[in-house]
Amino acid sequence: MYCKRCGNKVEEIWKYCPKCKLPLIKKNIEFSKENMIKKQKQDKRDSIICIVIFLLGIFGIFFLNNYSIICFSISLISIVTGFIKYPNNIFIKILFLIFLICVILFGIIIIILFFTIVNFILTCNGFSAG
Amino acid sequence: MFNINIPFYAIAIILALLSNIILVLLNSQKSKNFNNREIIGLLLYENVGIIVGAKILYFILNYEKLNGNFEFISLGFTAYGAVIGALVFVLLFCFQFKKELKETIYIVLPSLPLMYSISKLGCFLVGCCYGIEYNGFGKIMYQYSNETPNNVYLFPVQLIESILFLIIFIYIKDKQYKNKFNITTVGNSLILCGITKFLLDFLRMSHKNIILSFNQCISILFIIISIMILLKYKKSKQS
Numbered sequence: 001m002y003c004k005r006c007g008n009k010v011e012e013i014w015k016y017c018p019k020c021k022l023p024l025i026k027k028n029i030e031f032s033k034e035n036m037i038k039k040q041k042q043d044k045r046d047s048i049i050c051i052v053i054f055l056l057g058i059f060g061i062f063f064l065n066n067y068s069i070i071c072f073s074i075s076l077i078s079i080v081t082g083f084i085k086y087p088n089n090i091f092i093k094i095l096f097l098i099f100l101i102c103v104i105l106f107g108i109i110i111i112i113l114f115f116t117i118v119n120f121i122l123t124c125n126g127f128s129a130g
Numbered sequence: 131m132f133n134i135n136i137p138f139y140a141i142a143i144i145l146a147l148l149s150n151i152i153l154v155l156l157n158s159q160k161s162k163n164f165n166n167r168e169i170i171g172l173l174l175y176e177n178v179g180i181i182v183g184a185k186i187l188y189f190i191l192n193y194e195k196l197n198g199n200f201e202f203i204s205l206g207f208t209a210y211g212a213v214i215g216a217l218v219f220v221l222l223f224c225f226q227f228k229k230e231l232k233e234t235i236y237i238v239l240p241s242l243p244l245m246y247s248i249s250k251l252g253c254f255l256v257g258c259c260y261g262i263e264y265n266g267f268g269k270i271m272y273q274y275s276n277e278t279p280n281n282v283y284l285f286p287v288q289l290i291e292s293i294l295f296l297i298i299f300i301y302i303k304d305k306q307y308k309n310k311f312n313i314t315t316v317g318n319s320l321i322l323c324g325i326t327k328f329l330l331d332f333l334r335m336s337h338k339n340i341i342l343s344f345n346q347c348i349s350i351l352f353i354i355i356s357i358m359i360l361l362k363y364k365k366s367k368q369s
Binding site for chain 1: 144147162163164165167168170171174175178181182186200202222226227
C-alpha cells in the first residue's frame with residue numbers, strides 16, 4: 001500500500017501517512033505499485049506545469065506593471081500548489097523557498113524603507129477611516 | 131528626539147502580521163489534518179489575502195480621488211478589506227486543497243482581533259482614523275500629524291478600539307484554553323467585532339454629516355451573517 005500524495009509505503013492500520021499526514025482513507029491509498037509509478041510520472045509532468053506557470057507569473061510581475069497583482073497571485077497559487085501537492089520535487093522546494101524569502105524581504109524592506117526614505121512617517125498616508 | 135523619523139504605522143502593520151503568523155502556527159499544531167507544508171501554504175494565502183484585500187478595497191472606495199491610478203505600494207489599507215481578502219484566500223485554499231472550512235476558520239479566526247488591535251495602535255500613534263473633538267478625560271492632541279487637525283483635543287477612538295478588540299481576543303483565547311471554542315464562539319466574536327466597530331464609528335470625525343458609513347454597513351452585514359450562522363448551528367444541534 002502507498003500514500004497517493006507522497007508515495008510513502010503505509011500500513012493498513014495507520015490512520016495518517018507519517019510523511020505527509022494525508023488521512024489514509026480509501027481514496028488516498030494506492031494499492032498497486034504500477035499505478036503508483038504511473039502516478040509519480042503524472043505528478044512529475046504536473047509539477048513542471050506548476051513551475052512554468054509560476055515563472056510566467058514572475059515574468060508578469062516585472063513586465064506587466066498594470067497586472068502585477070494578478071501575476072503575483074498566479075505565482076503564489078502555482079508555487080504553493082506545487083509545494084503542497086508534490087512534496088518530492090526538489091526544484092519546487094527551492095523555488096518556493098526563494099519565493100518565500102523574497103515575499104518576506106519585500107514586505108519588511110519595502111514597507112519600512114519606503115516609509116522612512118520618502119518621509120511617510122508619522123502618517124498613514126492615504127488611509128481611509130477603517 | 132534625535133531627529134529620526136520612525137515609521138510607527140509600518141512597524142505596527144508588521145507586528146500585526148507577525149502576531150497573526152505566530153498565532154496561526156500555534157493553533158494549527160492542535161489540528162491533525164494539516165501537515166507543515168499546508169500550514170505554510172495557509173499562512174501565505176491568508177497574509178497575502180490580508181494585504182491585497184486591504185489595498186484593493188481602499189482603491190475601490192477612493193477610486194475617484196486616485197483617478198483610477200492603481201499603485202500598489204502607495205495605496206492605504208482598510209480593515210474590512212483585509213478581513214474580506216483573508217476570507218477569500220482562505221476559501222480558495224480550502225477549495226484547492228480540499229480542507230474543511232470550519233477547521234480552517236478555527237485556526238485562522240482567533241488571531242484577527244489581535245491583529246486589528248495592534249494595527250489600531252499604529253493608527254493611534256500616527257493620528258489617522260481620528261476621533262471627534264473632545265475635551266474630557268483621556269483627550270489627546272496631535273501636534274505634527276499630517277492626517278489630523280493639529281493642536282485640537284480629540285477623542286482617542288483608535289486606542290479604545292484597540293483595547294476593545296484586545297478584550298475580544300482574550301475572550302476567544304479563554305474559550306480555546308477551556309476547549310470550548312466552537313461555532314458559538316465564532317459567531318459571538320464576529321457579532322462583538324461588528325457591534326464594536328459599528329458603535330465606535332459614530333465617534334470618528336469622518337462620520338460627520340452621514341447617517342451610516344461604509345464600515346458600519348459592513349458591520350451590519352457581519353452581524354446578520356453571524357446571527358444566521360448561530361441560528362443554523364442551533365437548529366442542526368436540536369435536530
